[in-house]
Amino acid sequence: xPLNIIVCIKQLIDPETPIENLTIDTHSKDIDTIDxxxxxxxxxxxxxxxxxxxxxxxxxxxxxxxxxxxxxxxNSLKRPLAMGADEAILINKPNTPIDSAxxxxxxxxxxxxxxxxxxxxxxxxxxxxxxxxxxxxxxENLNISCISLxxxxxxNESKLIATRALPNGLQxxxxxxxxLITITNEFGEPRYPSxxxxxxxxxxxxxxxxxxxxGINESDITTKTETIRINFQTRKxxxxxxxxxxxxxxxxxxxxxxxxxxxI
Amino acid sequence: xxxxxxxxxxxPEANSTTREAIxxxxxxxxxxxxxxxxxxxxxxSHLQELNDICxxxxxxxxxxxxxxxxxxxxxxxxxxxxxTNPKIILMVADVLTREISARLAAQLNIPLIQESSEIKIENxxxxxxxxxxGGIASATIQSDGISPLIVTLQKGAFGSSNIQKYxxxxxxxxxxxxxxxxxxxxxxxxxxxxxxxxxMEKASSIVCGGRGLGGPEGFDLLSQLANILDNGTIGAxxxxxxxxxxxxxxxxxxxxxTVSPKLYFAIGISGASQHMxxxxxxxxxxxxxxxxxxxxxxxxxxxxxxxWEKIIPILIEKIKTTK
Ligand SMILES: Cc1cc2nc3c(=O)[nH]c(=O)nc-3n(C[C@H](O)[C@H](O)[C@H](O)COP(=O)(O)OP(=O)(O)OC[C@H]3O[C@@H](n4cnc5c(N)ncnc54)[C@H](O)[C@@H]3O)c2cc1C
Ligand SMILES: Nc1ncnc2c1ncn2[C@@H]1O[C@H](COP(=O)(O)O)[C@@H](O)[C@H]1O
Numbered sequence: 001x002p003l004n005i006i007v008c009i010k011q012l013i014d015p016e017t018p019i020e021n022l023t024i025d026t027h028s029k030d031i032d033t034i035d036x037x038x039x040x041x042x043x044x045x046x047x048x049x050x051x052x053x054x055x056x057x058x059x060x061x062x063x064x065x066x067x068x069x070x071x072x073x074x075n076s077l078k079r080p081l082a083m084g085a086d087e088a089i090l091i092n093k094p095n096t097p098i099d100s101a102x103x104x105x106x107x108x109x110x111x112x113x114x115x116x117x118x119x120x121x122x123x124x125x126x127x128x129x130x131x132x133x134x135x136x137x138x139x140e141n142l143n144i145s146c147i148s149l150x151x152x153x154x155x156n157e158s159k160l161i162a163t164r165a166l167p168n169g170l171q172x173x174x175x176x177x178x179x180l181i182t183i184t185n186e187f188g189e190p191r192y193p194s195x196x197x198x199x200x201x202x203x204x205x206x207x208x209x210x211x212x213x214x215g216i217n218e219s220d221i222t223t224k225t226e227t228i229r230i231n232f233q234t235r236k237x238x239x240x241x242x243x244x245x246x247x248x249x250x251x252x253x254x255x256x257x258x259x260x261x262x263x264i
Numbered sequence: 265x266x267x268x269x270x271x272x273x274x275x276p277e278a279n280s281t282t283r284e285a286i287x288x289x290x291x292x293x294x295x296x297x298x299x300x301x302x303x304x305x306x307x308x309s310h311l312q313e314l315n316d317i318c319x320x321x322x323x324x325x326x327x328x329x330x331x332x333x334x335x336x337x338x339x340x341x342x343x344x345x346x347x348t349n350p351k352i353i354l355m356v357a358d359v360l361t362r363e364i365s366a367r368l369a370a371q372l373n374i375p376l377i378q379e380s381s382e383i384k385i386e387n388x389x390x391x392x393x394x395x396x397x398g399g400i401a402s403a404t405i406q407s408d409g410i411s412p413l414i415v416t417l418q419k420g421a422f423g424s425s426n427i428q429k430y431x432x433x434x435x436x437x438x439x440x441x442x443x444x445x446x447x448x449x450x451x452x453x454x455x456x457x458x459x460x461x462x463x464m465e466k467a468s469s470i471v472c473g474g475r476g477l478g479g480p481e482g483f484d485l486l487s488q489l490a491n492i493l494d495n496g497t498i499g500a501x502x503x504x505x506x507x508x509x510x511x512x513x514x515x516x517x518x519x520x521x522t523v524s525p526k527l528y529f530a531i532g533i534s535g536a537s538q539h540m541x542x543x544x545x546x547x548x549x550x551x552x553x554x555x556x557x558x559x560x561x562x563x564x565x566x567x568x569x570x571x572w573e574k575i576i577p578i579l580i581e582k583i584k585t586t587k
Binding site for chain 2: 013015016019022024029031099100101104124125127128129130131132133136137139140141144145146147148149165166167168169170171172173174175176179184185186189223224225226227228229230231232233235236237239240241242244247248250251252254255256257258259261263264
């Protein structure tokens, strides 16, 4: 029996966008790019796609990608399909601002109502708000086990054996399927789509699901917290430059400076 | 009882991190409790420093509590919350509590604010400020004031100056109800990456290398420099770790370690906000970079435009002769 694997991916602003190209959207109380550049897939989520494809190559699996986002997100769902995922589902994001609880609810409902699954993969965190919250909410909503910060996975007789990459070292964790794991960049670089992959991805349909279809009316959505403002952090310091006519001189000047500051 | 502080009793720094949370609680409302969970009360003796600095203490135990198990942590804290009905639940953010807080928020169906770095009281209501987008911006968030709320506190952001003595603290004991089946995931012991290394968080000087090193060899030279500095060690950017030049446990930044040494060398590092979130609290940042427009020069105290490969060997000699 091939595994049924689901990967949750989020589309967001490229976290490497220079600050001068960013602006604050006062309506949604979030960050936007000034030129409304296309969104990209969260980096850790591509690591999660790679993890799913690793399992597919090794054990055989059907890989379904799910994203809650706007219509713009459709384009970026093509990439995981081109990498080798089988299907993609886009849940249309409501127009009203939604919080993590609602996001997780919409994702959980889609998963439990529409797809049989053995394993759910998520990124360790979304690099916009760095919450690391949605995956845990999904796991709790579905009442399945979860393992975070995973850099290696194996499956043995429907047991999942994961290695977690923690700040102080590595830790093994085991659980029965079904389960959810969050993948960290230590898992390894996501593969590049092949030409054949790109062509077949273009032929694949992206299934769309609305919140109403999941039994959630937009007018019923409430949030328990509210963002009241966003500010850019300006951290510019006055950097004192050491003249670098030649390296010998610069190294000497730096040494003296550090000595004067009592740092060496 | 309005505020409940949930303590990560396995954190070797729990005494000092909890002081921070207590300092925050003292500012908001001086009727708060701290909750310590463990197998038995005896295993909490390392936390005696907390004895008389909070008004109420809760000790929740069960011999089945294996503190490796996140499932049991979540269940235990959930029981403590249900027994005490707090309005605000505070935890100091670390890898363990970031997961526990999210799972508690889901189970209790309440909101969560992660990594708050500042808390203000404006118009009688609490405003939580937290970094977003890797630290280039901050969001100010308020809750509806009705639902209980979980807040994780960024380590080191609050200090612990606001501590009061409570000579007669109350202690409440809770017997946790745990069953072995609750442990869905079995965790093995952590295998430390390199136990002999000086912990970065305790180093006085850190020499950090990035993609500009061009390969793993650069770290040998950086180690030589670190060895002649006061209590020095090396660190790395994510780009250098992802390239496989050095182990990920050396990574400094948003998804790595947070450090605050006296002296921080950023060598061949561009200064991305996600890297800087891990080192801005350093006392003096020295940047060496070939690109005069690199962002790192906006955040460094001392800058040197140049090639590390040429400068560092001479710098090592100069520092040796000065010492
Ligand atoms: C959610 C998220 C979390 C992240 N977490 C972290 C984190 O924890 N830590 C982290 O570091 N990054 C993190 N990043 C990545 C971060 O955004 C940057 O990509 C990364 O820090 C870049 O590393 P770097 O500065 O070494 O490389 P680059 O940005 O490539 O910079 C290399 C620099 O070296 C200079 N250089 C080149 N040759 C020389 C030479 N011979 N001498 C001197 N200088 C030279 C170049 O001018 C350049 O400025 C994260 C990203 C995301 C999205
Ligand atoms: N809108 C979304 N659609 C699909 N998956 C999401 C969405 N938001 C978050 N996730 C998943 O949850 C992970 C952590 O996100 P966060 O909790 O927002 O930091 C991401 O890496 C994704 O795998």
